[in-house]
Amino acid sequence: MNYQPVxxxxxxxxxxxNTKIFCGCPTTFGSEPNSQSCPVCLGLPGALPVLNKKVxxxxxxxxxxxxxxxSPRSLFARKNYFYPDLPKGYQISQLELPICxxxxxxxxxxxxxxxIGITRIHMEEDAGKLVHxxxxxxxxxxxxxxxxxxxxxxxxxxxxxxxxxxEAVAYLKKLHQIVVYLGITDGNMEEGSFRCDxxxxxxxxxxxxxxxxxxxxxxxxxxxxxxxxEYEIERQIDxxxxxxxxxxxxxxxxxxxxxxxxxxxxxxxxxxxxxxxPDLVPLVISNDWVEDxxxxxxxxxxARRARYTVELGLSLQxxxxxxxxxxxxDYFEGCLGHGSQPKGAANxxxxxxxxxxxxxxxxxxxxPVTPKLLADLLALIEKGTIxxxxxxxxxxxxxxxxxxxxxIVEEKGLVQVSDSGAIEKIVDEIIAANQGQxxxxxxxxxxxxxxxxxxxxxxxxxxxxxxxxxxxxxKKLKGEG
Amino acid sequence: MELFDxxxxxxxEKLRRRELSSVEATGAMLARIEATDxxxxxxxxxxxxxxxxxxxxxxxxxxTGEGEPLTGIPIALKDIFLTQGVRTTCASRILENFIxxxxxxxxxxxxxxxxxxxxxxxxxxxxxxxxxxxSAFGVTRxxxxxxxxxxxxxxxxxxxxxxxxxxxxxxxxxxxxxxQPASHCGCVGxxxxxxxxxxxxxxxxxxxxxxxxPVTRDVRDCALMLGAVAGHDPKDSTxxxxxxxxxxxxxxxxxxxxxxxxxxxxxxxxxxxxxxRCMDEAVATYLSLxxxxxxxxxxxxxxxxxxxxxxxxAEASSNLARYDGVRFGHRNxxxxxxxxxxxxxxxxxxxxxxxxxxxxxxxxxxSGYYDAYYLKAQKVRTLIRRDFLKAFEKVDLILAPVAPxxxxxxxxxxxxxxxxxxxxxxxxxxxxxxxxxxSVPAGFSSGGLPIGLQLVGRPFGEESILRAAYAFEQATExxxxxxxx
Numbered sequence: 001m002n003y004q005p006v007x008x009x010x011x012x013x014x015x016x017x018n019t020k021i022f023c024g025c026p027t028t029f030g031s032e033p034n035s036q037s038c039p040v041c042l043g044l045p046g047a048l049p050v051l052n053k054k055v056x057x058x059x060x061x062x063x064x065x066x067x068x069x070x071s072p073r074s075l076f077a078r079k080n081y082f083y084p085d086l087p088k089g090y091q092i093s094q095l096e097l098p099i100c101x102x103x104x105x106x107x108x109x110x111x112x113x114x115x116i117g118i119t120r121i122h123m124e125e126d127a128g129k130l131v132h133x134x135x136x137x138x139x140x141x142x143x144x145x146x147x148x149x150x151x152x153x154x155x156x157x158x159x160x161x162x163x164x165x166x167e168a169v170a171y172l173k174k175l176h177q178i179v180v181y182l183g184i185t186d187g188n189m190e191e192g193s194f195r196c197d198x199x200x201x202x203x204x205x206x207x208x209x210x211x212x213x214x215x216x217x218x219x220x221x222x223x224x225x226x227x228x229x230e231y232e233i234e235r236q237i238d239x240x241x242x243x244x245x246x247x248x249x250x251x252x253x254x255x256x257x258x259x260x261x262x263x264x265x266x267x268x269x270x271x272x273x274x275x276x277x278p279d280l281v282p283l284v285i286s287n288d289w290v291e292d293x294x295x296x297x298x299x300x301x302x303a304r305r306a307r308y309t310v311e312l313g314l315s316l317q318x319x320x321x322x323x324x325x326x327x328x329x330d331y332f333e334g335c336l337g338h339g340s341q342p343k344g345a346a347n348x349x350x351x352x353x354x355x356x357x358x359x360x361x362x363x364x365x366x367x368p369v370t371p372k373l374l375a376d377l378l379a380l381i382e383k384g385t386i387x388x389x390x391x392x393x394x395x396x397x398x399x400x401x402x403x404x405x406x407x408i409v410e411e412k413g414l415v416q417v418s419d420s421g422a423i424e425k426i427v428d429e430i431i432a433a434n435q436g437q438x439x440x441x442x443x444x445x446x447x448x449x450x451x452x453x454x455x456x457x458x459x460x461x462x463x464x465x466x467x468x469x470x471x472x473x474x475k476k477l478k479g480e481g
Numbered sequence: 482m483e484l485f486d487x488x489x490x491x492x493x494e495k496l497r498r499r500e501l502s503s504v505e506a507t508g509a510m511l512a513r514i515e516a517t518d519x520x521x522x523x524x525x526x527x528x529x530x531x532x533x534x535x536x537x538x539x540x541x542x543x544x545t546g547e548g549e550p551l552t553g554i555p556i557a558l559k560d561i562f563l564t565q566g567v568r569t570t571c572a573s574r575i576l577e578n579f580i581x582x583x584x585x586x587x588x589x590x591x592x593x594x595x596x597x598x599x600x601x602x603x604x605x606x607x608x609x610x611x612x613x614x615x616s617a618f619g620v621t622r623x624x625x626x627x628x629x630x631x632x633x634x635x636x637x638x639x640x641x642x643x644x645x646x647x648x649x650x651x652x653x654x655x656x657x658x659x660x661q662p663a664s665h666c667g668c669v670g671x672x673x674x675x676x677x678x679x680x681x682x683x684x685x686x687x688x689x690x691x692x693x694x695p696v697t698r699d700v701r702d703c704a705l706m707l708g709a710v711a712g713h714d715p716k717d718s719t720x721x722x723x724x725x726x727x728x729x730x731x732x733x734x735x736x737x738x739x740x741x742x743x744x745x746x747x748x749x750x751x752x753x754x755x756x757x758r759c760m761d762e763a764v765a766t767y768l769s770l771x772x773x774x775x776x777x778x779x780x781x782x783x784x785x786x787x788x789x790x791x792x793x794x795a796e797a798s799s800n801l802a803r804y805d806g807v808r809f810g811h812r813n814x815x816x817x818x819x820x821x822x823x824x825x826x827x828x829x830x831x832x833x834x835x836x837x838x839x840x841x842x843x844x845x846x847x848s849g850y851y852d853a854y855y856l857k858a859q860k861v862r863t864l865i866r867r868d869f870l871k872a873f874e875k876v877d878l879i880l881a882p883v884a885p886x887x888x889x890x891x892x893x894x895x896x897x898x899x900x901x902x903x904x905x906x907x908x909x910x911x912x913x914x915x916x917x918x919x920s921v922p923a924g925f926s927s928g929g930l931p932i933g934l935q936l937v938g939r940p941f942g943e944e945s946i947l948r949a950a951y952a953f954e955q956a957t958e959x960x961x962x963x964x965x966x
Contacts, residue, residue, distance in 0.1 A: 039583050039682075043803045045576070046563045046585060046682040048717050078799050080846070082823055089802020144807060273846035275855060278689035278796055280718050 003202045003240075005233045006210050007168050008160035011175060012153050013185045014126065014193040015058045021125050021152035022049030022092065029191055033131065033145035041150035043087030048279050051076075055152040056099070056283065058184040059123050060293050062154055063100030065178050065300055066118050070290050074099045076123075076280040080273040084144050085128040093155075095274045098122035099283070105158075105178075106302070107170040116171050117159030126151045154184075160199065160210065165229035169222050172196060177301055181326045195220040200232045201246065211236070212246040216260055219253050228253035232260050304329055312342040321350055327364045334371025340378045348374060352395050369398050377405035389462055390414050418465040420472065423456075426464065427472050430455045441477050449473070484509035485645040486963065489702035492648055493550045496543060503543070503553030506648075507536035507597050510555045514599065514646045517966055520627055523641040525560045525618045526568050527600035539595040551709055552595030557647040559638050560601040561608055562588050562693075563682040567598070571684045572606045572616035575804045575811045575830025585682025586717070587651060587693050587710045594709055599647050602637030606832045607801065608658055608686040610634050611904045614895055615834040622891070623666060624964035625930055629888040632662030638696040639666035643931075643964045649697045649706050653683060655690045656789050657883070657908025660920035663696050664883035664933025667922045667962065669703045669950070670696045672908075674940045675915035676721035678707075679714030685800040687793035688719075690912045699960050700921065700951040704728035707943060723941060731944035732951040737771035739949060742876035746782035747907055753886040759924035759932045760882055766956050767880070772949075775876050779868040784861045785910040786902055791845045791858035792913075798842030804830060837898065862913045869914040869937070878946055879937040882907050883920045887930035907935060916940045921950045922959035931959075 020027055023040035039047040063070050075097045078090040100121035106113050128149035132142050156175065162168045176194055180187040187194050201213035216232060219225045231253075236246045250269070251260040299307075301323045308319035323329045328349070335345040353374065357367060369377075377394060380386045386394065386409055397408045409415060417423060430452060431438055437448045456469050484506060487495070495501040511529050518524050532555065539553035563569050563581040570576045584592070592598075605615040613621040613636025621636040623629040624644040631640040635652025639662035642650055652659040654672035663670025671694045678693040685691060695706035708729065713722040743764070748757070764774055806812030806826030813825035831839070845854040872879060884904055894901040911918040916937060923934035934953070938946040954960055 042808060044563075044581070044583070044809070045569075045571070045579070045684045045803070046581075046680075048681050048719075050716060050718050080799050080802060082802065082805060084805075084807045084819065087803065087808060089805060090799050271848045273799070273843065273848070273851075275795060275799070275846055275851070278687075278719075279685075 002205055003233075003237050004205045004207070005163060005165075005229075006160050006201045006203060006213075007162035007164075007229060008199040009158045009162065009168060009171060010197040010199070011156045011158075011172065012195050012197075013062070013156065013179050015055055015152040015154060016183065016185050017052060017054045017058065017152055019052055019054075020150040021052050021055045021123065022150055025150065027151045031147055033143065034147060036147040037149070041087065042146055043089070049092060049277075051280060051283065052152065055123055056285070057293060058152075058182075059099045059121060059154055060285070060290055061182045061184055061297060062156065062179060063103065063121050064290070064294050064297055065182055066100075066103035066105055066121070066156075066175075068100035068103030068118060068121060070285060071097055071099055071101060072285055072287070073097060074283045074285070076277045076283070077274045078277045081270050083127070084142070085130050085146075085149070087128065087146060087149055091125060091127065092277055092280070093124035094122035096276075099285070105171060105174055107167065107174050109164075109167050109170050114161075114167065116161045116167075119157045119159050121154055121156045124153050124155060125149070126153050160201075165226045165233070168198065168229055169226050172222060172225060177324070181298055181300055183298070183326075189220050192220060196225060198225065198229055198232075200229055200236070202233055202236045202240070212248050214246065214248070214260075215250045216253050217250055217263065224253060224255050227255070227258050228260055231258060235260065298326065301326075301329075308342075314342055314346055318346045318350065322346060325364075331364050331367070331371055335375045335378070338372050338375030340375045341382065344378050344382070345374070348378060352392060356399055368402055369395065373398050373402075373404065380405050380409060384416060384418065384465065385409065386414055386416050387462065387466060390416065414463060416465050417460055417463045418468060420468055423460070423464050423468050423472055426456055426459050427469070427476055430459065431476055438477060449477075452477070483645075485513040487648070488698045489554055489648045489705060490550075492554060493705075496553045497548065497550075499543070503536040503539040503555070503597060504533060506553065507532050507555040507599070510599055510647060513644070517624075517644050517646060520622060520966065521624055521640050521644050521646070522619050522621050523603055523631075523637040523644060523646055524557065524600045525570055525572060525603050525616075525637070528567055528598060531567070532597050532599050535597045539597060542595050549594050550705060551591070553597060554648050555597045555599050556591065556649045556651070557599045557602050557638070557641050558588060558650065559604050559635050559652045561604060561653055561684045562601075562651060563684070564588055564598065564601065567601065569601065569684070570618070571608070572604045572618055573830065573832065573835070574617045575827070577617070577811065579810055581682075583682060586679035586714045587683065589682075590710055590712075591651075602635070602641055602650060604637055604652075605634035605658075606835050607684065607797070608634040608653055608655055608691075609797070609834050609838050611657070611661060611901055612889075612891075612894065613637065613640075613662070614891065615832055617832055620891055623888050623930070624966045625667065626888070626928070628890055629930065630665070630891050632665035632884070632888060634658040634662075635670075635696065636662050639663050639668050639670065642666065642668040642696050642698055644966050645963070649695060649702055651693060651706070651710065652696050653686075653691055653693050654908075654912065655687050655692075655793060656912050657905040659694045659696060660883050660908050660918055660933070660935060661905060663920040664935075665888035665931065667931030667933075667959070667964065668696050668698060669700050669919065669921055669960070670694065670933075671703050671707060671919040671943070671947070672911065672917060673707060673711065673943055674721075674917040675912075676719055677917070677941065677943065678710050679712075679717040679720045681714055681716040685796075687796040688800060689796060690789075690793055692912070700947060700954050701729060701732060703919070703950075704732055704947050707947075721941075726944055728944060728947055731948055734948055735770060736767060736949050736952045739772045739878070740775055740876040741767055741772050741949070742775050742777040742872055742879045744777055744779045744782065744872070744879060744881060746779050747881040751885070752882065753926075755887060755924075755926040756882050756885065756932055759934065760880070763880065763923045763934045763953065766953060767949075770952055770956060777872050777875060777879075779865075779872060779910065781861065781864045781868050782910055785865055785913055786906055788858045788861040788865065789905075789909045789913060790841065790902060791854050792862060794838040794842030795845045795855050796842065798839045798846065801831075801835070801839055806830075834898070865910055866914040869910070869916055873939045878939075878942070878949055881935045881937065883933040883935040884908070887926040887928070887932055911937050917943050917946060919946045919950050921953055922962075923953070923957070924959055925962070
């Protein structure tokens, strides 16, 4: 391919604050239409915005986590346009002096680390929602639900540093992981808490200047982002190959057909008439506050992953799985806090715990086997009190009853048999009853060893210490005992 | 002397001594409105039932000894203040039937003190104008001469005081909208420093300039009203968290040794001779009271009107976008689509001057023009503010005319917006500088129309201009004359 795609992303992140950005209304999703509104978010005459401090704190968190500089003085601006879901006829956003500038994110594509620049992060309010439906009492028509109006958003704008749809997706996934880790958003893409506009252009490889870009609006899944960008790259290349020209425009992606179509051209583009909002004073942020927030930042996935491999000796793959979300990593560290060995805990979490969660469609935070309960179980294995096999049964029992491992082991008499006399007795019985197999073994067919172990474990109801069983059995079969 | 002739502080005395009840005083005002407002048209809405109910409640409060100096005083508000349950139109068709679900902070504060609301006052539509002629509810007439305008935009607030229809009123001042009508109607009107009074619940015209202030019969009343509405409001981010002084207590003390500046740019050729005479006499009065008079320069004065008409209209074009017929206010019901609904609703709802300013402001903010107009105007605004701050290094306050002429005749300037805009030439710079100014009666024209004197103070220097205004008032008789109506 002679063409080089160039991609920049604008990501909107809905913040997880209890109240809206400029008023005290709650931000709960899915409430009765217009039940979460007041003069401010309804845009009534005379109403004035008052900035929610939590939103600023969250924006600073996002900025610090992505290596941005935090502006000591930042401004809110009005973006003017008419639409029924925009109650004031303008959106309060930031243009000049956004809160965060000049950060970056490192992504990995094909085992290569690539640094993607972040131009800026700014705060803004969301619009409401139009409902086209049969509205009770009014008949067929369009209604306006302003519950979402004035909910806080961050817009995170990347540099045009991405060169493929895969890079774009890697960037988005990384960014998504970070903002969720920071606890500033629920990251729910279906509900629109994390959505993205993509600026896509293509140029001949080695060209000095970027091509004309098209902006694809509001793509809200990783899969659609990949599809939309790939389609758009192809469309632009085909257009150029046929002697046409890419025009600057806004396009919409249709997930059903997988194509983008023109929404409005540059000529039809709004003139938003941005100007500083006179209702809000310049936002002054002290360095002390920024440093206080920096201290409360959680360890981010990258740092955690490095620590797991270097300090805890986990494999890179295991470390990646465990740090893929903050709660899972917290769970893992909870087990370590209760004395578990890293490797054992990692295996159990990625194995039994994950399986249990997946079977029931649960999140790790809802796991009935708490880190403490799991750590106690793992301790019994390490001490040799129970076998791994028995431990799995005990694990299921803990999940069901919430009881401690020791209690279950005690109740059900599952303590591992490590008394060599008792095991010897069972081995003797099994050998006596299976002389044919003994002959085969002695004839050189060592595979029958597994048969004997199985029979012995069965006879001991799984409680016999497998290491002792092996040792004693071999001795007896070889006629040494 | 009639009941309705009492100043606020006189009425307050009588109420506290129980010589008079609030119901009686309120009744007298309502009767006065009934008798005079056919001619004056100061009110858009009168609320007699509620007023008498509130007056009765105030009387009971006074009887229990819990009354305050303002309890039971009947007042009226410019129709730009949201009053919960009472129609608020901003003198516009687009809000003709708008009944607000909440109240402005300024009104909340007065209501808490037990003040009684007589009704809502006429004004220029959305406070855009200098004559109250742009109201959708008919022009307000000047009680001193019914053929003349009362000034604007708070024309109703001043006319109601001159006609003795209310004991005190509140107005708003974006470019002179309190001081100019106060001057034209012979009342006291004060524009506080930007941030002194909450704008919450006040319909926005130009957010960075709008400020709430009282229009009253004398300076003491003005101090009492200002003290009641001033102060920080957590609902208005631009309101300033500074303690509110006891303005009435600050009135005494005189002007001996006070340095008063006369800006040469305000005493220009073409200043009406009657206005000039009143200013000269005022200067003589201050000299006789022991003040020192200093000539000074505010060099960027010439650019103030142009600067104002870019910033104010730019902000207005955005502030008035919410009147789209979607959630409240007038909506054209025949429109076929969304765009048509917007266009027709706004076309029918807004008057000519409002449309003119929305267009001006939209233009000033448009891509390609923003730097040349809006941004440039902001820079000029900074220079004008600096002019004032520099002047206040040399003088304590500035004395100037409020308006270049006395009240002009109704209709005289409606077709000449530029002439109309120039009537605010001496008041606009104070708003741009964000500082405070007061208008006090300082004489009459040969035709018998009142002429006001403007005193401009340092930011948050309300005490100082009130004190100087009070000294002047005590030394003159102008405030005692009453419009014959």
